[in-house]
Amino acid sequence: MSTAVKAGDELREAIDADDLIAASHILSDIAPQEIASLFEQMESYPRAVAYRLLTKDRALDVFEHMDTAAQSELITLLREDEVTSVFDSLDPDDRVELLDELPAKVAKQLVRELSPQERDVTAVILGYPRGSVGRRMSPEFVHVFPDDTLTRALERVRVRGMESETIYTVPVIGTSRGLEGVISLKDLFLMPSDDLVADHMASPIFAFADDDAESAARRCVDRHVLALPIVDHEERLLGLLTIDDATRIVEAARDEDAARAGAMEPLRRPYLLTPVLHLARSRIVWLLVLGISAILTVNVLQIFEATLEQLTALALFIPLLTGIGGNTGSQAATTVTRALAVDEAQPKDVGKVALKEVRTGLLLGIVLGAVGWLVATPVFGNGIGVVISLTLISICTIAATVGGTMPLLAKAIRVDPAVFSTPFISTFCDATGLIVYFMIARAVLSI
Amino acid sequence: MSTAVKAGDELREAIDADDLIAASHILSDIAPQEIASLFEQMESYPRAVAYRLLTKDRALDVFEHMDTAAQSELITLLREDEVTSVFDSLDPDDRVELLDELPAKVAKQLVRELSPQERDVTAVILGYPRGSVGRRMSPEFVHVFPDDTLTRALERVRVRGMESETIYTVPVIGTSRGLEGVISLKDLFLMPSDDLVADHMASPIFAFADDDAESAARRCVDRHVLALPIVDHEERLLGLLTIDDATRIVEAARDEDAARAGAMEPLRRPYLLTPVLHLARSRIVWLLVLGISAILTVNVLQIFEATLEQLTALALFIPLLTGIGGNTGSQAATTVTRALAVDEAQPKDVGKVALKEVRTGLLLGIVLGAVGWLVATPVFGNGIGVVISLTLISICTIAATVGGTMPLLAKAIRVDPAVFSTPFISTFCDATGLIVYFMIARAVLSI
Numbered sequence: 001m002s003t004a005v006k007a008g009d010e011l012r013e014a015i016d017a018d019d020l021i022a023a024s025h026i027l028s029d030i031a032p033q034e035i036a037s038l039f040e041q042m043e044s045y046p047r048a049v050a051y052r053l054l055t056k057d058r059a060l061d062v063f064e065h066m067d068t069a070a071q072s073e074l075i076t077l078l079r080e081d082e083v084t085s086v087f088d089s090l091d092p093d094d095r096v097e098l099l100d101e102l103p104a105k106v107a108k109q110l111v112r113e114l115s116p117q118e119r120d121v122t123a124v125i126l127g128y129p130r131g132s133v134g135r136r137m138s139p140e141f142v143h144v145f146p147d148d149t150l151t152r153a154l155e156r157v158r159v160r161g162m163e164s165e166t167i168y169t170v171p172v173i174g175t176s177r178g179l180e181g182v183i184s185l186k187d188l189f190l191m192p193s194d195d196l197v198a199d200h201m202a203s204p205i206f207a208f209a210d211d212d213a214e215s216a217a218r219r220c221v222d223r224h225v226l227a228l229p230i231v232d233h234e235e236r237l238l239g240l241l242t243i244d245d246a247t248r249i250v251e252a253a254r255d256e257d258a259a260r261a262g263a264m265e266p267l268r269r270p271y272l273l274t275p276v277l278h279l280a281r282s283r284i285v286w287l288l289v290l291g292i293s294a295i296l297t298v299n300v301l302q303i304f305e306a307t308l309e310q311l312t313a314l315a316l317f318i319p320l321l322t323g324i325g326g327n328t329g330s331q332a333a334t335t336v337t338r339a340l341a342v343d344e345a346q347p348k349d350v351g352k353v354a355l356k357e358v359r360t361g362l363l364l365g366i367v368l369g370a371v372g373w374l375v376a377t378p379v380f381g382n383g384i385g386v387v388i389s390l391t392l393i394s395i396c397t398i399a400a401t402v403g404g405t406m407p408l409l410a411k412a413i414r415v416d417p418a419v420f421s422t423p424f425i426s427t428f429c430d431a432t433g434l435i436v437y438f439m440i441a442r443a444v445l446s447i
Numbered sequence: 448m449s450t451a452v453k454a455g456d457e458l459r460e461a462i463d464a465d466d467l468i469a470a471s472h473i474l475s476d477i478a479p480q481e482i483a484s485l486f487e488q489m490e491s492y493p494r495a496v497a498y499r500l501l502t503k504d505r506a507l508d509v510f511e512h513m514d515t516a517a518q519s520e521l522i523t524l525l526r527e528d529e530v531t532s533v534f535d536s537l538d539p540d541d542r543v544e545l546l547d548e549l550p551a552k553v554a555k556q557l558v559r560e561l562s563p564q565e566r567d568v569t570a571v572i573l574g575y576p577r578g579s580v581g582r583r584m585s586p587e588f589v590h591v592f593p594d595d596t597l598t599r600a601l602e603r604v605r606v607r608g609m610e611s612e613t614i615y616t617v618p619v620i621g622t623s624r625g626l627e628g629v630i631s632l633k634d635l636f637l638m639p640s641d642d643l644v645a646d647h648m649a650s651p652i653f654a655f656a657d658d659d660a661e662s663a664a665r666r667c668v669d670r671h672v673l674a675l676p677i678v679d680h681e682e683r684l685l686g687l688l689t690i691d692d693a694t695r696i697v698e699a700a701r702d703e704d705a706a707r708a709g710a711m712e713p714l715r716r717p718y719l720l721t722p723v724l725h726l727a728r729s730r731i732v733w734l735l736v737l738g739i740s741a742i743l744t745v746n747v748l749q750i751f752e753a754t755l756e757q758l759t760a761l762a763l764f765i766p767l768l769t770g771i772g773g774n775t776g777s778q779a780a781t782t783v784t785r786a787l788a789v790d791e792a793q794p795k796d797v798g799k800v801a802l803k804e805v806r807t808g809l810l811l812g813i814v815l816g817a818v819g820w821l822v823a824t825p826v827f828g829n830g831i832g833v834v835i836s837l838t839l840i841s842i843c844t845i846a847a848t849v850g851g852t853m854p855l856l857a858k859a860i861r862v863d864p865a866v867f868s869t870p871f872i873s874t875f876c877d878a879t880g881l882i883v884y885f886m887i888a889r890a891v892l893s894i
Binding site for chain 2: 030031032033034036037041065157158161162166167168185186189190202203204205221222223224225226243244247248250251254255257258259261262263264267270271272276277279280283284286287288290291294295297298301302305308309312313315316317318319320322323324326327328330331333334335336338339344345349352353356359360363364367368371372375426427430434
C-alpha cells in the first residue's frame with residue numbers, strides 16, 4: 001500500500017510541475033486497478049490530465065475500475081470522442097450505473113451514440129425499476145443445455161465466452177429459457193466427458209429481476225457463489241449478478257446504514273476531497289430534525305421545573321441518565337438493524353424481539369442500578385441513591401425494548417430501519433427517561 | 448427467500464415430530480448452500496439430527512457453507528469418525544478458521560488425526576500470526592511460468608487444477624518462486640495459442656502474508672479481483688486469498704465496527720438464537736465503562752451547582768445541548784472511521800481533518816445557533832436565547848473537531864478506531880459541552 005501512496009504523491013507532483021513525461025513513466029509502472037485507486041483520490045483536473053497519458057487499452061481498463069462518482073466527474077472533462085469510446089466498451093451493467101449518475105442531458109446523448117445492438121442491451125437493463133437487481137445484472141452470459149455432454153458444453157463456453165462478463169458460473173437452460181441449474185467452469189474444464197450436464201449441474205440459487213438489488217447481492221455474497229442467476233417470474237434466465245458487483249452493492253448499502261446510524265447522509269466522494277459545504281449539507285438536515293425533536297426534552301423538564309427548583313441536585317444526574325439510556329437503546333437498535341439486514345430477523349418476530357430485549361434491558365438495569373446505588377449513596381445519601389438506582393432499572397428496560405422493536409416497526413412500514421436507529425431512539429429515550437426519573441424522584445423523595 | 452423460510456419451518460416441524468423420512472425428503476429438495484443457511488438459524492440438537500440425514504457428499508458441502516460458529520457447535524455433537532471425515536475434507540484455510548474457534552483440546556485432537564500431507568498444509572498456514580492474511584489464504588494453488596505458451600499453461604491448469612481451491616486466477620511464477628504476474632483462466636481458456644504467458648499476464652495486486660487480514664481482504668474486494676496472491680517478504684508466492692473468503696473477512700470486520708459504534712461487542716450467533724445472558728454480556732462492559740466515564744458530567748455539574756440554583760431554567764436545556772453535541776461528534780467520527788477503514792485517510796492527515804472539521808462544525812453551529820436563538824428567545828427571553836445560540840456554535844465546533852480527530856489518534860496508537868467512535872466521543876462532548884454552556888451562561892447573564 002505504501003508504494004502506491006508514494007506513486008500517487010510522485011504523480012501529483014509531476015503533473016503539478018507539468019512534467020508529463022515523468023508522469024507517464026510513473027503511470028506505466030502501476031497496475032490499472034492501482035491507477036484507478038489513485039485517480040479516485042485525485043482532484044478532477046490533474047486526474048483528467050493523467051488519464052490522457054494512458055494508452056487506449058489501459059485507459060479503458062482504468063476507467064472500468066474507478067468508482068461511479070469518479071467516472072462521472074472524469075467524463076465531463078473528456079473530449080466527446082474520448083467519452084464515446086470509453087462508454088462503448090463498458091459492460092452494460094456498469095454503463096447503467098454510470099448513466100444513473102450522469103446529468104440527464106449527458107446521459108441521453110451517450111445512449112444515442114451507442115451502436116444499436118449495445119443500446120438494446122442497455123435498454124433491457126433499464127427496463128427494471130431503480131434499486132432492483134435487474135439494473136445491476138449483466139445480460140451477457142453464456143449458457144449450456146441439460147442434455148449437452150460436458151465436453152460439448154465446454155466447447156460451447158469456449159466459442160461464445162468472449163461476449164460474456166463471466167464464464168466461471170455457467171447457467172443451464174431448459175425449454176423456453178427456463179433456468180434448470182448451474183455448473184462451474186471448474187467442473188466442465190477439469191473433467192470433460194460424455195456425461196450429461198444434467199447429471200453434474202447444481203440446483204441454482206437465484207433472484208428475480210425486480211428483487212431489491214441489496215437483498216439479491218447479499219444472497220450472492222452470503223452463499224459464496226461467483227455469480228447469481230437473475231430470472232423473470234416464469235423463472236426464465238435474464239442475466240447474472242457477478243460477485244464483484246454484488247460485493248460493491250453490499251458495501252454501498254453498509255456505508256449507507258453506517259452513515260444513517262451516525263445521523264447523516266452518506267458521502268459520494270472520498271472524505272478528504274469532499275468540500276466543507278458538502279460535509280455540512282450531509283449532516284445539517286439530520287441535526288435540525290434531531291434538534292427540533294430534542295425540544296421535547298425541554299418541554300418535559302419544564303413540567304418538572306418546580307421539582308428541580310426544590311432539589312437542584314436532581315439536575316446533576318440528567319446527562320448521566322440520558323447518556324446511559326441512549327447507549328442502551330442504540331445497542332439494541334444496532335443489533336436488531338443488523339439482524340434485519342442479514343435476514344436473521346423479520347418484522348413478524350417483533351414479539352420475540354420485545355421479550356428478549358425486555359429481559360436483557362432488565363438484567364442490564366439491575367447491574368447498572370446496583371453500581372449506581374453504590375456510587376451515589378455515599379455522596380448524595382440513600383434517597384438519591386435509590387432514585388438513581390430505580391431510574392436506571394426502568395430506563396434500561398424501556399430503552400432496550402424500544403431500541404430493539406423500532407427497527408422492526410420501521411421495516412414493517414417500509415422505512416429504512418437504519419434511519420430509525422441510534423439517533424432517533426436516543427432522543428425518544430431521553431424524553432421518556434426524564435419523565436420516569438422525575439416521577440420516581442417525586443414518589444421516593446415525596447416532593 | 449420465502450420458500451427457504453417455509454422449508455425451514457417444515458424441517459423443524461418434521462424433526463420435532465421425529466418424522467425423519469419427511470425431514471430427509473425436505474432436505475433433498477434444497478441446495479446445500481440453502482441448507483447451510485437453514486442450519487445456521489437452527490438450535491444445536493435438531494441441527495445435528497438433520498445433518499445426519501444428509502448423504503455424505505452433501506453433508507460435506509453443507510458443512511463448508513456454514514459459518515464457523517455453527518460449524519464448531521455442530522462438531523461437538525457428531526461422532527468422532529464423522530468429525531474426522533468432515534474435517535479432513537475442508538479447505539486448509541477454512542480448517543484453520545474452525546481450529547481457531549474450537550476448544551483447544553478438541554482442536555489438538557483433530558490436527559493429530561489429519562493425514563501427514565494435510566497436516567503440513569495446515570501448519571504452513573498456522574505459522575502466521577493471528578489476524579494476518581496468512582491464516583486465511585489457501586496454500587493450494589496451481590501456477591504457471593512466464594515462458595510457458597498459453598496452450599501449455601492451460602494444459603498445466605487442467606492437470607493440476609483439481610487440488611486447487613480456485614483455478615480462475617492463475618499466478619505466474621518466475622525463478623525461485625517469485626510472483627511475476629497473474630493471468631485469468633478466461634484469457635487462457637478463450638485464446639490458447641503459442642503466445643507466451645509473459646506477454647499476456649497482468650502485473651499482480653498482492654499482499655504480504657503477515658499483512659492484516661482485513662486490509663488485504665479489502666484490497667481484494669475494492670480492486671475486484673477474484674483472488675489475491677499472498678507473498679512472503681521476498682515476494683515469493685505462498686497462497687491465494689479468494690474473493691469469497693475476502694468478502695467474509697470484510698463483512699466480519701464491518702460487523703465488528705458497527706457493533707463497536709453501537710457500544711458493544713459483536714455477537715457470534717444469529718440474534719434470535721443468542722441467549723439473553725450472552726446479549727447482556729456483550730453490552731454490559733461498555734455500559735459500565737461509559738457509565739463510569741459519565742460520572743464526569745455529574746462532577747462538572749456539581750461545580751456549577753450554585754449557578755443552577757440561581758437559574759434553574761438553565762437545566763432545561765442540558766439534554767438538548769448534550770444531545771446535539773453528541774450527534775455532531777458521532778457524525779464526524781463515523782465519517783472519519785469509514786475513511787480510515789477504506790484507506791481514504793491516514794493518521795498523518797490529522798491536520799487536514801482537523802481543519803476540515805473545525806470549519807464544518809463552525810458552519811453547522813452557526814446554522815443551529817441561529818435556529819436555537821429564534822426558538823428560545825420568544826419563550827425564555829433574549830439572554831437565554833443568546834446563551835443557547837453561542838453554546839451551540841461552540842459545542843458543534845468542538846464536537847466535530849474532536850469527533851473527527853479521535854479516530855485518527857486511536858489508529859496512530861494502534862487502537863481500533865471504531866472503539867473510539869460514537870459512544871466515547873458522546874461522553875467526552877457531554878462533559879466539555881456542559882463546561883462551555885455554564886461558562887457562557889455566567890458571562891452573558893452575569894451570574
